[in-house]
Amino acid sequence: MPEIPKTYEPQKYEDKIYALWEKSGFFNPDNLKLPKNAKAYSIVLPPPNITDKLHLGHSSMLAIEDLLIRFHRMKGYRALWIPGTDHAAIATQNVVEKKLLKEKNITRHDLGRDKFLKEVWKFLRVTQKTILNQTRKMGASLDWSREAFTLDDERQKAVTRMFVEMHEAGAIYRGERIVNWCPRCKSTLADDEVEYKEQKTKLYTFRYWKNFPISISTTRPETKLGDTAVAVNPKDARYKKYIGQEFEGFFCGIALKIKIISDRNVDANFGTGALGVTPAHSMIDWKMAEDNKLEKVKVIDEDGNIKKDFGEFSGKTALRTRELVVSRLKEDSLIEKEDDIENNLSVCYRCATTIEPLPSKQWFVNVNKPLKKLGNKSLKDKAIEVVKKKKIEFIPFRFTKSYLDWMNNLHDWCISRQIWFGHKIPVWYKSKDIYVGEIAPKGKGWKQDPDSLDTWFSSGMWTFSTLGWHSFAKASAGKSDRIIKTGDLARFHPMQVLETGYDILTLWVSRMILMSSFAMKEIPFEKVYLHGLVLDKFGKKMSKSKGNGIDPLDMISIYGADAVRMAILLGSTPGNDVRISEEKIESFRNYVTKIWNIYRYSAMAYADFNFIEKINKKDIKSLADRWIVSNLNNVSGEITKDLENYRFSMAGEKLQKFVWNDFADWYLEINKAEKNSKILGYVLDKILKLSHPFAPFVTEKIWQDFFQGRKILMVEKWPVADNDLLDKKAKLEFDNLKQVVTKIRNIRTSYHIDPGKTIQVFAKKIENKEILEKMARIKIEIVLKSSAKGIAIVGKNIKLTLAISDLIDVEKEKARLEKEITNFDGLITKIEALFKNSNFVKSAPKEVIVANKVKLKEYQEKLKIQRELLKNCIY
RNA sequence: GGAUCCUUAGCUCAAUGGCUAGAGCACCUCGUUUACACCGAGGGGGUUAUAGGUUCGAGUCCUAUAGGGUCCACCA
Numbered sequence: 001m002p003e004i005p006k007t008y009e010p011q012k013y014e015d016k017i018y019a020l021w022e023k024s025g026f027f028n029p030d031n032l033k034l035p036k037n038a039k040a041y042s043i044v045l046p047p048p049n050i051t052d053k054l055h056l057g058h059s060s061m062l063a064i065e066d067l068l069i070r071f072h073r074m075k076g077y078r079a080l081w082i083p084g085t086d087h088a089a090i091a092t093q094n095v096v097e098k099k100l101l102k103e104k105n106i107t108r109h110d111l112g113r114d115k116f117l118k119e120v121w122k123f124l125r126v127t128q129k130t131i132l133n134q135t136r137k138m139g140a141s142l143d144w145s146r147e148a149f150t151l152d153d154e155r156q157k158a159v160t161r162m163f164v165e166m167h168e169a170g171a172i173y174r175g176e177r178i179v180n181w182c183p184r185c186k187s188t189l190a191d192d193e194v195e196y197k198e199q200k201t202k203l204y205t206f207r208y209w210k211n212f213p214i215s216i217s218t219t220r221p222e223t224k225l226g227d228t229a230v231a232v233n234p235k236d237a238r239y240k241k242y243i244g245q246e247f248e249g250f251f252c253g254i255a256l257k258i259k260i261i262s263d264r265n266v267d268a269n270f271g272t273g274a275l276g277v278t279p280a281h282s283m284i285d286w287k288m289a290e291d292n293k294l295e296k297v298k299v300i301d302e303d304g305n306i307k308k309d310f311g312e313f314s315g316k317t318a319l320r321t322r323e324l325v326v327s328r329l330k331e332d333s334l335i336e337k338e339d340d341i342e343n344n345l346s347v348c349y350r351c352a353t354t355i356e357p358l359p360s361k362q363w364f365v366n367v368n369k370p371l372k373k374l375g376n377k378s379l380k381d382k383a384i385e386v387v388k389k390k391k392i393e394f395i396p397f398r399f400t401k402s403y404l405d406w407m408n409n410l411h412d413w414c415i416s417r418q419i420w421f422g423h424k425i426p427v428w429y430k431s432k433d434i435y436v437g438e439i440a441p442k443g444k445g446w447k448q449d450p451d452s453l454d455t456w457f458s459s460g461m462w463t464f465s466t467l468g469w470h471s472f473a474k475a476s477a478g479k480s481d482r483i484i485k486t487g488d489l490a491r492f493h494p495m496q497v498l499e500t501g502y503d504i505l506t507l508w509v510s511r512m513i514l515m516s517s518f519a520m521k522e523i524p525f526e527k528v529y530l531h532g533l534v535l536d537k538f539g540k541k542m543s544k545s546k547g548n549g550i551d552p553l554d555m556i557s558i559y560g561a562d563a564v565r566m567a568i569l570l571g572s573t574p575g576n577d578v579r580i581s582e583e584k585i586e587s588f589r590n591y592v593t594k595i596w597n598i599y600r601y602s603a604m605a606y607a608d609f610n611f612i613e614k615i616n617k618k619d620i621k622s623l624a625d626r627w628i629v630s631n632l633n634n635v636s637g638e639i640t641k642d643l644e645n646y647r648f649s650m651a652g653e654k655l656q657k658f659v660w661n662d663f664a665d666w667y668l669e670i671n672k673a674e675k676n677s678k679i680l681g682y683v684l685d686k687i688l689k690l691s692h693p694f695a696p697f698v699t700e701k702i703w704q705d706f707f708q709g710r711k712i713l714m715v716e717k718w719p720v721a722d723n724d725l726l727d728k729k730a731k732l733e734f735d736n737l738k739q740v741v742t743k744i745r746n747i748r749t750s751y752h753i754d755p756g757k758t759i760q761v762f763a764k765k766i767e768n769k770e771i772l773e774k775m776a777r778i779k780i781e782i783v784l785k786s787s788a789k790g791i792a793i794v795g796k797n798i799k800l801t802l803a804i805s806d807l808i809d810v811e812k813e814k815a816r817l818e819k820e821i822t823n824f825d826g827l828i829t830k831i832e833a834l835f836k837n838s839n840f841v842k843s844a845p846k847e848v849i850v851a852n853k854v855k856l857k858e859y860q861e862k863l864k865i866q867r868e869l870l871k872n873c874i875y
Numbered sequence: 876g877g878a879u880c881c882u883u884a885g886c887u888c889a890a891u892g893g894c895u896a897g898a899g900c901a902c903c904u905c906g907u908u909u910a911c912a913c914c915g916a917g918g919g920g921g922u923u924a925u926a927g928g929u930u931c932g933a934g935u936c937c938u939a940u941a942g943g944g945u946c947c948a949c950c951a
Contacts, residue, residue: 004910006910006911006913007911007913008913203951216951218951219950219951220951265949266951267949267951270950270951271951274951276951277951278951282951284949284951285951341950342950343950343951344950346950398880399879401878401879402878402879402946402947405877405878405946405947406946406947409947409948502945502946503945503946505946506946570888570889570898570899571887571888571889571898572888572889573888573889575880576881576888577944577945578887578888579887579888580887581886581887581900583887583900583901584887584888584899584900586900586913587900587913588899589913590911590913590914591913592913593911593914594910594911594913594914596910596911597910597911597913597914598910599910600910601909601910601911602910603910604909604910605909642891645891647891649888649889650889650890650891653889653890653897653898656898657897657898664910664911665915665916668910669915672908672910742916742917745916746916749904749905749906749916750905755908777908
């Protein structure tokens with residue numbers, strides 16, 4: 001056996017190991033040697049934006065998903081994990097625009113659409129490779145042969161087809177309504193892309209003209225040029241008499257016709273209790289105008305300036321107009337009050353420009369319309385139904401409520417965006433004709449819609465567009481309503497789990513459910529695992545823009561990917577934010593080194609060292625052997641259960657405790673005395689396999705070191721706990737032994753007794769004398785009496801004499817046992833009562849009865865052993 | 876206004892209603908025994924935010940209070 005270095009240096013091996021895995025072909029489930037009926041386990045990677053660099057948020061997602069995939073692959077599932085990237089239309093366009101401005105001082109309008117798009121593609125080809133290469137550094141076992149991009153040919157075809165199919169089914173329509181318009185991005189924003197910023201502003205209270213009967217309050221006087229009504233609360237006694245009346249006059253020189261209407265959304269206590277209705281520039285006013293059939297006068301244009309026909313104000317910016325209107329009102333002494341108030345300003349989430357609500361022609365997904373295709377249910381109904389019927393489960397469960405709340409309040413989804421980069425809308429116009437289809441209509445004069453689709457439209461299709469949905473949809477077009485899936489779609493859809501951050505639950509997850517309900521008539525995934533956000537050690541959100549984060553690539557190069565993965569996976573729980581610090585990563589690097597050194601010792605200490613899959617009972621020789629083997633099989637069963645139930649942190653902690661505290665600190669030391677290489681090989685075999693999903697690199701490196709390429713750990717079988725090897729008594733006995741060893745050690749050090757000296761111990765009997773001596777590093781002479789306490793005499797060449805009762809706190813043990821017995825009796829009484837009650841047996845779910853019976857049995861067994869041990873060893 | 880999460884050791888976090896509330900880091904003492912100083916042994920440090928309740932048994936479930944975070948709606 002060649003010399004093995006003292007420490008494991010991840011930098012040296014990680015890339016090579018990743019290359020070995022990739023070369024093996026086993027990332028692709030088609031290459032796994034599996035029985036035909038092997039179950040599928042599929043995950044699709046939430047596609048990172050092409051403009052992203054790997055940050056800890058990605059690392060977290062990759063660590064969790066790779067853990068799931070490796071675990072299931074080893075368990076014999078047809079494990080598929082699909083990589084890909086998102087074109088992130090608006091974000092990418094913004095980045096390229098900024099870049100062009102900075103480097104060449106030009107705008108996209110200077111370049112023109114085609115040249116600009118060429119620039120975007122040139123840019124994204126580079127960044128796309130970067131982010132995907134960085135995912136490799138985390139050890140992600142993604143099937144690269146199925147790599148996808150939301151804007152590649154296959155996905156473009158799928159998106160186009162989806163739009164056409166939805167349009168044909170009546171689920172997409174074109175309509176005018178108030179949208180959130182960003183005058184800088186020149187694009188609409190979805191409701192959840194709008195951010196709110198608190199600001200101080202003035203609330204003006206004034207009348208339109210002198211003899212107008214009601215004064216109104218507003219923070220935006222400039223929009224009042226387009227008012228067509230004043231709304232009051234129907235219950236407001238002050239204004240009741242005016243409801244229904246119409247007034248005409250001039251406001252700042254502009255002729256207005258104002259109708260007094262009532263609406264229960266008006267708050268009688270705000271301002272004057274009367275609201276000037278500007279239909280074209282406020283969502284809520286638009287609705288009132290529809291209800292009351294009012295005229296909708298547009299005041300502000302797409303650049304954020306006042307339109308023509310508004311006299312002196314035309315062409316001026318909205319802000320400037322506000323100043324002008326206010327001073328004009330002051331001149332005419334129409335202003336009654338100016339109050340300082342705080343309100344929320346809507347701003348663009350990309351560029352923080354103030355949002356201008358504007359009416360505009362847009363394409364919408366109708367979420368409320370009953371669709372024939374969905375059995376006369378609406379998309380919204382369907383998306384609610386699948387969650388209510390528990391076809392889709394959220395982890396943690398509480399997000400079910402967030403999802404349902406959001407879905408219940410869902411409005412039609414505006415899917416057109418006024419940007420150049422993205423999926424083109426498959427709609428063509430010729431004068432008043434509109435054509436919707438996958439390819440351009442024949443004939444001259446047709447012009448394609450200049451807008452692009454919302455990026456969530458394409459990522460909403462991600463679970464099936466990545467599995468070849470386009471060709472499937474094409475093939476099944478016109479055929480009956482029954483969907484017969486083929487190929488990858490048949491094998492891998494719906495996926496088993498979607499793993500993503502809770503911050504995009506509504507943005508993305510909900511849309512995937514909508515889209516899959518329509519296209520596939522099935523759920524996109526069975527479970528949604530939502531991880532928390534990764535925060536820095538001050539509890540701030542790490543983000544690419546703030547630059548306050550720990551760079552995972554730096555951490556990987558210093559401490560290794562395994563340490564980074566474990567720091568993310570352990571000590572965190574689903575849906576809760578996790579703070580990562582360098583210290584935490586460092587401590588897991590130490591753990592990785594520990595695993596390495598366990599192997600180093602084993603391989604160096606035994607010439608015949610081998611990894612052993614199974615052992616016989618006759619290989620188990622000592623108490624320590626019984627204990628470690630039993631403990632291993634117990635813990636491996638628990639770890640498996642925890643992983644199956646998405647309790648990664650719990651699984652990892654149990655594993656770490658077993659490896660470090662039990663195996664390395666205790667068993668290995670004893671093994672040096674007992675020399676049982678079989679048990680060592682057996683336990684280490686399991687440790688490597690159980691650790692592999694958490695720390696794939698170091699475990700594989702050890703495996704390769706030993707097998708020299710003859711086997712790959714990544715595709716080894718997951719260990720199944722062997723219940724025959726469980727030995728509960730061994731654990732209790734060994735715990736006792738550990739206590740005694742510890743006490744003797746403490747006494748030895750506190751009396752400064754040199755190692756190798758002898759002490760006498762009074763006891764009826766002491767088992768495992770040799771282990772005791774080895775571990776406590778002192779010679780022990782057993783005095784077979786159980787009389788009085790021994791006397792401790794300290795001095796040179798003098799023996800220390802102890803009674804075993806000095807070594808274990810008998811009173812404490814007794815008290816503990818008594819308390820447990822009391823509780824236990826209560827439990828027995830309760831359970832017996834439950835079983836006597838025939839109603840309970842009938843009504844209670846089977847699991848409850850079984851669980852209670854198991855509990856009862858376990859308690860009985862444990863207490864029996866404890867009582868026995870206390871009798872034998874202590875008294 | 877609605878929803879939701881959190882409050883546990885000095886710090887960061889765990890703990891399927893069940894055994895002595897656990898880890899890591901930090902701190903103190905001891906230790907270099909051929910796997911490992913990226914180490915080992917031990918120790919100190921907790922009224923689990925507060926007050927009630929349910930239970931044989933509560934950090935965990937219920938009610939209320941206080942403080943902190945997040946999301947949604949509204950913001951004339």
